[in-house]
Amino acid sequence: GAVVSQHPSWVICKSGTSVKIECRSLDFQATTMFWYRQFPKQSLMLMATSNEGSKATYEQGVEKDKFLINHASLTLSTLTVTSAHPEDSSFYICSAAGGGSGNTIYFGEGSWLTVV
Amino acid sequence: GEDVEQSLFLSVREGDSSVINCTYTDSSSTYLYWYKQEPGAGLQLLTYIFSNMDMKQDQRLTVLLNKKDKHLSLRIADTQTGDSAIYFCAERSGGYQKVTFGIGTKLQVIP
Numbered sequence: 094g095a096v097v098s099q100h101p102s103w104v105i106c107k108s109g110t111s112v113k114i115e116c117r118s119l120d121f122q123a124t125t126m127f128w129y130r131q132f133p134k135q136s137l138m139l140m141a142t143s144n145e146g147s148k149a150t151y152e153q154g155v156e157k158d159k160f161l162i163n164h165a166s167l168t169l170s171t172l173t174v175t176s177a178h179p180e181d182s183s184f185y186i187c188s189a190a191g192g193g194s195g196n197t198i199y200f201g202e203g204s205w206l207t208v209v
Numbered sequence: 210g211e212d213v214e215q216s217l218f219l220s221v222r223e224g225d226s227s228v229i230n231c232t233y234t235d236s237s238s239t240y241l242y243w244y245k246q247e248p249g250a251g252l253q254l255l256t257y258i259f260s261n262m263d264m265k266q267d268q269r270l271t272v273l274l275n276k277k278d279k280h281l282s283l284r285i286a287d288t289q290t291g292d293s294a295i296y297f298c299a300e301r302s303g304g305y306q307k308v309t310f311g312i313g314t315k316l317q318v319i320p
Contacts, residue, residue, distance in 0.1 A: 136310045139307060198301065202251035
């Protein structure tokens with residue numbers, strides 16, 4: 094079946110540096126991918142919609158200059174957390190619709206970011 | 210906007226059935242999903258149901274949908290300790306691929 098893969102699974106970075114997280118659809122093409130963020134003991138909040146070949150659409154309250162999204166191909170979207178701060182530490186997860194009729198939303202394994 | 214609500218916690222004994230409930234507000238929901246998240250892990254799709262269905266069964270899992278009341282439930286038969294996790298209800302509206310999640314129900318299975 095359709096699989097979405099994220100990398101890295103875990104990353105620790107210093108404050109002020111930038112971190113890139115990749116989201117790949119392994120056996121299907123995804124013109125649209127979604128990036129979510131999950132704080133501890135909370136639900137997943139949509140950050141942005143990643144559109145292949147065009148600019149991402151950000152949800153209200155999400156800083157587009159801080160969370161850079163690039164969707165350069167039909168199988169890859171990247172999220173770059175720029176000038177990371179400890180409050181950016183979170184679980185980031187991407188999704189894409191797969192399957193013949195696009196019924197199923199598949200999620201990546203998620204990426205744990207810790208900013209120290 | 211869309212809103213999905215779940216209870217926060219459920220505790221059951223091993224071997225019993227678990228029922229996790231969810232309500233949503235968007236009447237244009239087309240697909241409703243149940244995801245499982247184990248500690249430190251990503252989301253695992255358990256099952257989904259199309260909005261014109263009332264019930265879907267998949268091995269130990271039974272999903273019931275009451276579209277009139279916008280109520281979705283997940284029943285896990287013969288609950289095992291390995292079922293302990295957080296279960297997220299989610300809905301998808303119209304032709305969009307955006308999914309709105311509930312806060313998640315933590316299922317604790319007591320041996």
